[in-house]
Amino acid sequence: xxxxxxxxxxxxxxxxxxxxxxxxxxxxxxxxxxxxxxxxxxxxxxxxxxxxxxxxxxxxxxxxxxxxxxxxxxxxxxxxxxxxxxxxxxxxxxxxxxxxxxxxxxxxxxxxxxxxxxxxxxxxxxxxxxxxxxxxxxxxxxxxxxxxxxxxxxxxxxxxxxxxxxxxx
Numbered sequence: 341x342x343x344x345x346x347x348x349x350x351x352x353x354x355x356x357x358x359x360x361x362x363x364x365x366x367x368x369x370x371x372x373x374x375x376x377x378x379x380x381x382x383x384x385x386x387x388x389x390x391x392x393x394x395x396x397x398x399x400x401x402x403x404x405x406x407x408x409x410x411x412x413x414x415x416x417x418x419x420x421x422x423x424x425x426x427x428x429x430x431x432x433x434x435x436x437x438x439x440x441x442x443x444x445x446x447x448x449x450x451x452x453x454x455x456x457x458x459x460x461x462x463x464x465x466x467x468x469x470x471x472x473x474x475x476x477x478x479x480x481x482x483x484x485x486x487x488x489x490x491x492x493x494x495x496x497x498x499x500x501x502x503x504x505x506x507x508x509x
Contacts (some may be wrong), residue, residue: 343354344499348457351480352398352399352401352402352405352480353402355394355398356395356398356399356402356433359391359392359394359395359398360395361421362388362391362393363392365393366384366388366391367388369381369384370388370454378408380460382462383462383463384460385459385462386461386463387462388462389465390460390465390469390470393465393470393473393475394470394473395477396473396475396477397473397474397476398473398476398477398480400477400480400481401477401480401481401483402484403485404432404481404484404485404488405436405442405484405487407488415427416428422456424464425492429489429492430491431493432489433485433487433489435481436482436485436486436489436500438484439478439479440482441484442478443475443478443479443482446474446478447475448487449474449475450468450471450472450475453466453467453468453471454466454468478501
């Protein structure tokens, strides 16, 4: 149970940190190879781009979980009473529906990539590794937005301090 709690609290943070470390390391290695050894790497740009794609899709669920997603703060602050809560609930519901609608399309995209047998040009990685990023991102975004809906309704309590901050807005 503690492992699931830890995953719930830190999954995106750890993955995004690893991706950022990976991108930074690859770019440093590329710069050193190019300017110190006068030999450019053929795979570094491609791998950094693939890691960036994954980080973009994972960051969406991270932002929703932490309550730092783009929101209509000015509208919420100008509204009295319960209206800001309704706006937040509506935004979480829209994000949930959008993510759930996109999951089958992302799944189809990955399955087509597997069927085609396409590989990346420099690394020769199967493209479904890279193209699984949107699928994982939409699934995590749907999970996190559903968690936020339940947290806003008070059905569950979140272990992170940002849930309290979201409810105080």
